[in-house]
Structure formats: C-alpha cells, structure tokens
Amino acid sequence: MSYLARRLLTFPLVMLGVSILVFVAIRMVPGDAITAMLGTEAGLLTSAQRAALAAYFGIDQPILVQYWKWLLGVFQGDLGISVTHGKPVLSIILxxxxxxxxxxxxxxxxxxxxxxxxxxxxxxxxxxxxxxxxxxxxxxxxxxxxxxxxxxxxxxxxxxxxxxxxxxxxxxxxxxxxxxxxxxxxxxxxxxxxxxxxxxxxxxxxxxxxxxxxxxxxxxxxxxxxxxxxxxxxxxxxxxxxxxxxxxxxxxxxxxxxxxxxxxxxxxxxxxxxxxxxxxxxxxxxxxxxxxxxxxxxxxxxxxxxxxxxxxxxxxxxxx
Amino acid sequence: MTSLLSVSNLRVGFGRDPARNEIVKGVSFDLAAGETLAIVGESGSGKSVTALSINRLVDFGGGRIIGGSIKLTRADESILDITLAKEPMLEKIRGSEIGMIFQEPMTSLNPVLSIGTQIEESFRLHRGLTGRQAIAAAKDALDRVRIPDAARRLKYAPNQLSGGMLQRVMIATALACNPRLLIADEPTTALDVTVQAQIMALLGELKRETGMAMIFITHDIGLVAGIADKVMVMQAGQAVEQGALGEVLDRPQHPYTQHLLSAVPHFESGRAARTDFTRKEKETPALDVEGLVVRFKVKGGFFSRAQGSVHAVENVSFKLMPGETLAIVGESGSGKSTTARAILGLVRPTRGSFATHMGSIADATDPSVQMVFQNPYASLNPRLRVDSILAEPVIAGGGRVTAETREKMKALLKRVGLPEDSLDRYPHQFSGGQRQRLCIARALMLNPSVVVLDEAVSALDVSVQAKVLELLVDLQKEFGLAYLFVSHDMAVVERIAHRIAVLYAGQIVEIGDAASILSNPQHSYTKRLISAVPSIDRRNQRFEIDTRQVPSLVRPPGYEPPEAQWREFGPDHRARAEA
Structure with a gap:
C-alpha cells in the first residue's frame, strides 16, 4: 500500500483523538453556555427556564451522549449549529x-x-x-x-x-x-x-x-x-x-x-x-x-x- | 620536457593570522607534462593543503597562500601564477586544466543531483555543450571509467551506487574536459582493498590514454610504487625528501623517509607471519563460536511485515585458543564487524552459541570478553576523565572503585606506555595513538581472556600503527590474551595473526594458519584479496579491471544456505569448495 494511502488512513485516528480532547477540555472550564450568555443573572433563572435553555444548547444530556451525537453528525459532514451565530458551524468556518x-x-x-x-x-x-x-x-x-x-x-x-x-x-x-x-x-x-x-x-x-x-x-x-x-x-x-x-x-x-x-x-x-x-x-x-x-x-x-x-x-x- | 607545473617555496597559513599558523612551510617541486608525482606523509604533514593550494581550493577552507609561487603552463603555452590569479580566472582553470578527486566518494558527490547532471556540468561549463550533446558526452565519460550500462546509470542518484562506483564517477567528472593535471587526494583511502586496486588500475590506464600529469596524495607509501614517477615525502609542512620513485623507495636519504618505509607493514605473502604459538587441540578454547548466524529482517509493506532478511553472518564457527590471535579479514559488508559485535552481545545473534572458559556466554556482561574499537577519537567519551573512563568497565561489571582499582589503573596506564598523570586528563589531551592505548587499557581493566580488536589500528598513522601492534603482541604474551583481530589490511594481519579466517558475504570461505593462507591462498576470493594488497615491491604493476559487484545478502524469508563443502589443504588450512 502506498505511503500516501497509509498516511491518509491515520487522519481519522488523529482527528478522533483531537475531538475527544477538545470535547472534554472545553467542558472542564468553569461555566457553560448559559452563564456565558447571562453572566451573574444566570442565577436568577428558574429550574424550568434553565432546563429549557440547556435543552436548547444541547447540554442537558450526559457528556458521552453529547459526544456520540456530535460524532455521528461529523461523519455525515454536519459539524453542528453555532448557538451564538445561529448558523451551521461549517458554513461559518468556510x-x-x-x-x-x-x-x-x-x-x-x-x-x-x-x-x-x-x-x-x-x-x-x-x-x-x-x-x-x-x-x-x-x-x-x-x-x-x-x-x-x-x-x-x-x-x-x-x-x-x-x-x-x-x-x-x-x-x-x-x-x-x-x-x-x-x-x-x-x-x-x-x-x-x-x-x-x-x-x-x-x-x-x-x-x-x-x-x-x-x-x-x-x-x-x-x-x-x-x-x-x-x-x-x-x-x-x-x-x-x-x-x-x-x-x-x-x-x-x-x-x-x-x-x-x-x-x-x-x-x-x-x-x-x-x-x-x-x-x-x-x-x-x-x-x-x-x-x-x-x-x-x-x-x-x-x-x-x-x-x-x-x-x-x-x-x-x-x-x- | 617542459615543466607543466612549477611550485616554488610555497607557504600556506590558516586562520586570522596565517603567517603565525603556517601549515605548509616552503615547498617546491616541478612536474612535467604526463608525469606523476606522489606526495606522501602522515596526517597533519600538509600534503593535502599543498594539493588544495594548486587549484586554490584552500581559500575556501580558511587557508591563505602567504608566500611562494605556483606557475602553471597553460594549454596555449602562457604561464600563469596561480597564487596571484583572481577568482574568475581560477574558475576557468578548475575543471578544464586542473581536475581533482577526493578521499570520500560517498560524500563528494551532490546527493540531490543525478550523477549525469553532475558530469554534464563540466561539459556545460568548459565546453559550452548543451542538451543532447552534453548528455552524450557524459555517457562517454562514464564509459571511459568502465562503468557498465552507462546510459542508465546517468539517471542514478549518488546513493544508488557503491563507493567504488562513485569514485569512478568522480574520476569521470574530473577528467571530463581532459585536464592536463589531475590532483588525486587520497582517492582510495575510504575504499576496500580490491576496489582500491581497481581504482589504481583505472587511474594508471587513463593516465596512459590521456597523457595527463598527476599529483597523487597518499599516506600509504605502499600505494606509491604502483603509480608514481616521482615521490615527495612531507613532514610537518616541509618536503623532507624528493626524487625519482626508485631513488626514494630503494635508497631513502632522510631519516623520516627511512622511518616511514620501515614502519609501513610490507606484505610478505606469509613470510612475516608469527610463529610464536602452537595450537594444542586438547586445551579448552578461550572462545568457542559454534554456528553463529546473524540476520536482520528487512521490513516493508503496510504492516511492516518481514519481506526477507539480510544474512549478515552465516554459520560462522571457530575456536580461539588462549594466547592466540585469529584475524578475521574481509571487506565492508562481509560480516566481520557483525561477527565481532555478536560475540560481545552488541548484536543479537539469530542462532549459534559462544562459550568462553567461564562457560557459555549468556549476556553482554561477561567480563572475559572485551573490545577495542576502530576510531579512538569517537570511542572515548570526551566529557569523562581518564580515571572515569577506566572505572567504567568495573562499574558496569557490578564492582566498586576502590584504592585497589586505582592502583590497577595506574599499573595498566604504565604498561600501555602512557604517563602516570594521565588519570586526571581528558581524552582530547591525547594523540590518536595514545587514545588507542587508553582504549586498550580500558579493555584490560577486567582481566579479560579474549580481546576483540575491531579494526583497532586502521585509523592510526603507519608509524603509530607499528607501535600499537608491538604493544598488542607484548600484552598478549604477558597476559596470555586471545585476540580476535578484525581487519581489512592484509599487511597488518600478517604481523599479528597466528590464524586467519577470510569472510566473504557473511561466510567463512577460508580458515587456517596465517603463513599457509597468506603464502598459498586457495579460495578465489582470498586470492583476489591478496593480489590487491599494495606493496612497494610491485612497481607500476597492472591490475585487471573488474566491475563485479558484491552479491546481495538479502534473502527471502525462510531461506537457508546449502551445507558448506570444505577442502583440506594442510594440517590447519581449509577452504570452502566453490561451485
């Protein structure tokens, strides 16, 4: 098998590793999308409001489930929707x-x-x-x-x-x-x-x-x-x-x-x-x-x- | 005969203040058209600097001509003083009137350009040839140096050719524009003896064909006899003696020339072999090697599967008695160093067993086998003091450095001929010969019974070489040491070996007592090896030109060589039967 083909095969492996790292790292930072949006006012939310927002941001499920869903999307060429821009991530990047x-x-x-x-x-x-x-x-x-x-x-x-x-x-x-x-x-x-x-x-x-x-x-x-x-x-x-x-x-x-x-x-x-x-x-x-x-x-x-x-x-x- | 080159009182210095750092101190000589002058000297004698001054390449190495003249008679009869010439003029002369070849063919060709491109370049520069004409000229140049299949080889990169082939390419390049003077700076030093013989033969033939003059620089006075008309001997930047070949070799006047000639180990076809040892078969061998096989897997493909093996050492067996020297001779790639390394456990053998008098060798820590390596400059840690270097084997063997150890160090240093205060010094404070003595002392620290000497004197100047060999013989007698002496130099082997094993393509092809093998070689490879040894007795001898390459040692997986058939030629002399 050619060198090029072998190298290309390693691409998904490296990217899988990178994606896990980012996925975990960004969630280890204190605060989440809700606090980032509302700041100290996030404390004033009722639990129902908070749950609704969490569901909107997609952070209400366990991290493994979140990752799995995201990964499935990536395999279909869908990097997800940016909540701040309200547009597909891929189109923003491009x-x-x-x-x-x-x-x-x-x-x-x-x-x-x-x-x-x-x-x-x-x-x-x-x-x-x-x-x-x-x-x-x-x-x-x-x-x-x-x-x-x-x-x-x-x-x-x-x-x-x-x-x-x-x-x-x-x-x-x-x-x-x-x-x-x-x-x-x-x-x-x-x-x-x-x-x-x-x-x-x-x-x-x-x-x-x-x-x-x-x-x-x-x-x-x-x-x-x-x-x-x-x-x-x-x-x-x-x-x-x-x-x-x-x-x-x-x-x-x-x-x-x-x-x-x-x-x-x-x-x-x-x-x-x-x-x-x-x-x-x-x-x-x-x-x-x-x-x-x-x-x-x-x-x-x-x-x-x-x-x-x-x-x-x-x-x-x-x-x- | 008119003089082609006339050098008078040439002085060359180096560094910021060349006058105070003179390397060549007033050298004069004349060279007629078609004549060959050999410049002989040991390292540091200024012979290479003298040569590099003639085409002013010395400028690029930080040197400066500070006096004298180099008068070159050009093709149009005009006379040019090269010491005064400007760079554009020199560029015109280099390659077209003065060609040059160097010591290391492996590094002297540009690795990123094909050899064709590199040969063509000379034609483009000096003959104005372009395109097809240049390629055709390059092919002719390769044909001239007898490289088979020249048209295809033009496209090769240098790393695809062997050292001998590359030196031919170098010669082809240097001779491309028919220079009237060729400077050859140790052109065969980096090559195997049989290849050396080939290159010398080629140079001799081309000299006759083209009528060019040659300056041949070498440290090996034995080589001079085959090619030179005149000899100049250099020592410490001065020409101590020069004259016609016969005069200098047969009636040397200067003590240094006499010393050089006597220090060079002359090969005497077994007459000089040692006779101070007789084998007693019943004795326990100091080292018994049985069926040693070393193979290196060649990997490739997607999962790096083994695609075959390099059969570096194939079924090597021998017995080495206490007090005996067995020389393993062969050329690069013959497996001689791999054999030595396997015995020390530095390379893992695929099969086979070793035994010393202490029993079979289980790992590399057996203190009864020690090693001395080829390059004394590289095999001593520059950051360790001598006492630490000598303590190293003791520590590695699990011992502690005690007052007794220090006494032993001092005694050994004295024994190998080094001053007692050496213990507090660093390796760089010693000369090459002294360093090799240090390496020998290090090997002896653990009272070994076997010392493996891997090309242990090859990197040393001849006069130093002779003294180290003498020391080795004395130590052998004193301590009853058994030596495994790995070497490519038949003349050195003759001086030290009791027995010889000739290795070719990983196998022993001939083994037996030294006198018998050297005087009456039986295997065709041994014959070839011995006939290639340069000697001052063989004046202007012609060699047959042979372009055979060493067979490939890569074999498919699972390959086993056929059982060897041996023929006996004496009580202790047998050779492998040839197909």
Missing part, C-alpha cells in the same frame, strides 16, 4: 477560512522572500560585518511580539507617510483584489516579520553546514562559478530544515493569528475561535479545532511529500 488562508500564504511569501536570501547572504559572508547585521536583524525579528510590530507599522505609515492602512469591512480577494491587498499587506508583513527572522536563522545555519560539505568542494574543483555553487549545489541541500520550519509555521498560521486579526480588524479564524471559547459555543469550538487539526495534518503531509522531491535519498514509508 466563510472565515479564505482570509486566514490568504493571510498565511502571504506571510509565508514575505518570510521566504526576505528570510531565504538574507540567510544565504549571511552564510556566504560568515563572520563578516554584513553577516552580523543580518543576525542582529533576525534576533530582533524573532524576539519582538507581533502586535508591537503591527502597531509600529501602522504608526510609521500614518505618522511618517500619511498613509493609512485600508480599514473598514473586509473585502474578499475575488470581489476587489486591489482593495483586498490593501487590507492584507500590512497584516501579512506583520506576521511575516517574525517568520522571516526564523527562516533567516535556519537557512543561514543550514547553508553554513552545507557550504563546508565535500560535494561543494567538488563543485568548486570543477570550476563552477560562485553563484551556481550556492544556488544549484548548496541550496537544495540546505532546504530541508527551511521546509520543515515553514511547514510548522504555516500550519500554526492556518489556525488563525488572534492578535494580528484584532489589530487590523480582520474577521479570521483566530478571532472566531477566541469568541467561540468566550461564549462557550461548544459546537463552534469543536468544529474549529477539528478543522485546524485537519489543516495541520494536510500541511505536514505536503511537507513530507516535498522532502521526497527535494532529496532523492529520502524515501517515504520504508523500514519499520
């Missing part, structure tokens, strides 16, 4: 996901476009002043919280250049690409900043390792020009750790970026989850987490498949 996906893709592009060349450049200038500059930049990038970067960016643009980031209602890319990019570019740069810093550091160290490998010496002994040595002989060998890191970061970003979405007022997956948790919207939390876990699995699989194309020595699914 509404928010394009933005999150776009944001993740854009910040990864920013990160790779900046980080990879910077890391390679630093590696070829090992221990020189320019290398030190890149390394300091990377250190700052990694240690600055992204809300600080976001706020500074907004401040610098508005105070320095009089340009304000496009605000207002979020416009999907397909509706108005220009307006959409206007809204997305700053959040993408904000998220990409720290991401770029990690990519810089990891590609610098991977490149340094590779540049002292024997086959690089061989390439030089053949008279391969410097640029070719770096891009053709060294880089493909240095890419594996970069791909690993980018995969993990990208997977995280697909789970939403709460702070950045908040700063730029973007209706992404991160804020959706946060609100759902605060509201004890169980169905929505469960649906979101399951969806995020699924994305993570897909990204990891893609990363593994990418390894194979990068390095012929890696063969998937061999050995015990």
């Amino acid at each position: 509404e928010r996901f394009p933005l999150t996906l776009q944001l993740a893709l854009m910040s990864m592009c920013v990160a790779l476009a900046v980080g990879l060349p910077a890391g390679i450049f630093a590696a070829t200038r090992n221990e020189k002043l320019s290398d030190l500059g890149v390394r300091i930049f990377a250190m700052i990038g990694q240690s600055t919280p992204n809300f600080v970067v976001g706020l500074l960016l907004i401040y610098a643009l508005s105070a320095g250049f009089g340009v304000l980031p496009t605000m207002g209602e979020f416009t999907p890319f397909l509706t108005d690409p220009l307006r959409n990019l206007g809204q997305m570019i700053l959040p993408a740069v904000t998220l990409g900043f720290a991401f770029a810093a990690s990519v810089t550091r990891i590609s610098r160290s991977a490149m340094l390792d590779v540049l002292s490998d024997d086959y690089v010496r061989t390439a030089r002994s053949k008279g391969v020009p410097k640029m070719s040595v770096i891009w053709r002989h060294a880089l493909p060998n240095a890419l594996i750790p970069v791909v690993t890191l980018s995969g993990v970061e990208f997977g995280y970003l697909l789970g939403g970026a709460v702070l950045v979405e908040q700063i730029y007022a973007l209706p992404g997956l991160g804020r959706l989850v946060l609100e759902a948790i605060l509201q004890r919207d169980y169905a929505l939390v469960q649906g979101c987490v399951l969806f995020i876990a699924f994305n993570f699995l897909v990204v990891n699989l893609l990363v593994d498949l990418l390894y194979v194309t990068l390095d012929p020595r890696i063969r998937l699914g061999e050995g015990g």
